Amino acid sequence: MFVGSVLSRSFWPAFLYCQCPDYLACFRRVLNSGPMAIAHCHIFRIEGRVQGVWFRESTRRQAERLGIDGYALNRPDGSVEVLACGSPEALDTLASWLREGPPLARVSAVRSGPFRGDCPEGFSTG
Numbered sequence: 001m002f003v004g005s006v007l008s009r010s011f012w013p014a015f016l017y018c019q020c021p022d023y024l025a026c027f028r029r030v031l032n033s034g035p036m037a038i039a040h041c042h043i044f045r046i047e048g049r050v051q052g053v054w055f056r057e058s059t060r061r062q063a064e065r066l067g068i069d070g071y072a073l074n075r076p077d078g079s080v081e082v083l084a085c086g087s088p089e090a091l092d093t094l095a096s097w098l099r100e101g102p103p104l105a106r107v108s109a110v111r112s113g114p115f116r117g118d119c120p121e122g123f124s125t126g
Contacts, residue, residue, distance in 0.1 A: 040085065040086070040087070040088055040091055040114070041070075041083065041084070041085040041114065041115040041116075041117070041119055042083075042084050042085075042091055042095075042112050042113065042114060042115055043081065043082070043083050043084075043112065043113060043114075043115040044081070044082040044083075044084065044095070044098055044110060044111065044112045045075070045079050045080070045081055045082075045110070045111045045112075046079060046080045046081075046082065046098055046101070046107055046109075046110050047078075047079045047107070047108050047109040047110075047111075048105065048106045048107045048108035048109065049104075049105060049106040050078070050079060050080045050101060050105050050106075050107060051074050051078055051080065053101070053102060053104035053105045054102050054104065055072070055080050055101055055102060055105050056072040056073070056074065056080060056125040056126075057125060058101065058102040059072040059080070059082055059094075059097075059098070059101075059125075060072060060123050060124070060125050062094060062097050063084060063086075063094060063123040064123055066086060066090040066093055066094055067086055067087070067090055068084045068085065068086035068090050068091070068094055068123060069084075069085045069086065069119060069120055069121055069122055069123055070082065070083040070084040070085050070119075070120060070123055071083050071120060071123065071124045071125065071126060072123075072124075072125050072126075073125070073126045074126075082094075082098065083115055083120070085115075085119040085120070095110070095112060098110050
């Protein structure tokens with residue numbers, strides 16, 4: 001029954017083209033997002049005045065609003081690292097928000113690239 005309902009809803013094409021290495025997490029994300037959603041994972045490094053200004057918590061709220069899984073961590077060099085896994089549209093929206101950040105932040109640079117590792121479930125800060 002489960003497999004039939006998945007096949008009938010045309011989830012398989014999106015699942016087969018998933019770029020995320022954790023296929024089970026990707027499959028869950030596709031089931032929750034719709035028939036043509038494809039999960040992508042990107043890692044961002046945000047530089048500037050981004051620690052001590054609620055950047056990680058604000059990022060978590062944005063990510064949860066957008067349906068993105070991942071994390072936001074302070075780095076020893078004063079930057080913040082964000083791993084984000086979700087639809088391309090949601091990642092674009094998050095990337096735009098990261099360039100600004102919360103009101104007290106002063107972002108000087110955002111670097112990003114594809115991530116080839118495990119996709120976490122939910123969004124955490126550390």
